[in-house]
Amino acid sequence: MKPFILASRSPRRQELLEQMKLSFIVEASEKEEKVVEPLPPQEFVMQLAKQKAEDVWRRYKKEVVLGADTIVSNRGSILGKPTSAEDAKRMLTQLSGITHQVYTGVSIYSPDKVKTFFDKTDVTFYPLTRNEIEWYIKSGEPFDKAGAYGIQGLGAYFVQRIEGDYYTVMGLPLAKTIRALQSFSITPS
Incomplete structure (x- = not known):
């Protein structure tokens, strides 16, 4: 089995690939x-994934490098990662009771080649109370997650339904990514 380089410190992405x-x-x-011009969310997230992969690939040009990024739209x-408790509160209040989109870009x-793609999943939140939002912020979970929540953790409490790939919301559209890696001669053991 051929190894590759993951251009991400995300424990969720590592866990999914393992x-x-x-x-x-x-x-x-x-x-x-950095993404300079305003872009549609799918283009935005693919640009971020490409920047990560390309940066690491420049140091390891003989290897296969995978970069990924996730945003909430x-x-x-x-909505990226919150910069403060107030920012997390703003994001969660904005998402309360509505359907939003989660995009993960992979590059x-x-x-020999570059392959870049994205996946999108619709996520609907229950209406959230101020106490629920404060409880969640106090848990510390929102701070390293796009949109200020993690579906695989305590943030699951907010999710009424999803339409699409659960793993896209976690940070890596797993089936699409495995199939893309196969075209680079990388397969599960």
């Missing part, structure tokens, strides 16, 4: 991600 019995090492991108507004670089 779950699929893939061989990889972690070498996170140190580059500050609500009515055209892109795979190798010496």
Whole structure:
């Protein structure tokens, strides 16, 4: 089985790839991600994934490198990771009782080719009370997650339903990613 490099420190992405019995090492991108022009969410998230993968690939040009990024989009507004408790509160209040979209972009670089794609999942939240939002913020869970929640953790309490791939919301559209890696001769053991 051929190993690859994961250009992400995300414990969720690592856990998902390990779950699929893939061989990889972690070498996170140190580059500050920037998207200059306003883009649709799918283009935005693919640009971020490409920046991560390309940054690490420049250091390991003979290897296959996978970069990924996840954002939450609500009515055209892109929600990244909250910068403070107030920012998390703003995001969760905005998502309360509505359907929003979660996009994960994936970019795979190798010496021979580059493959970049995205997946989108609709997530509907129950209406949230101020106490529920404060409880969740106090847990500390929102701070390293796009849209200020993690569906695989305590944030599951907010989710009324999803339409699409659960793993996209977690941070990596797993089936699509495994199939893309196969075109780079990388398969689960």
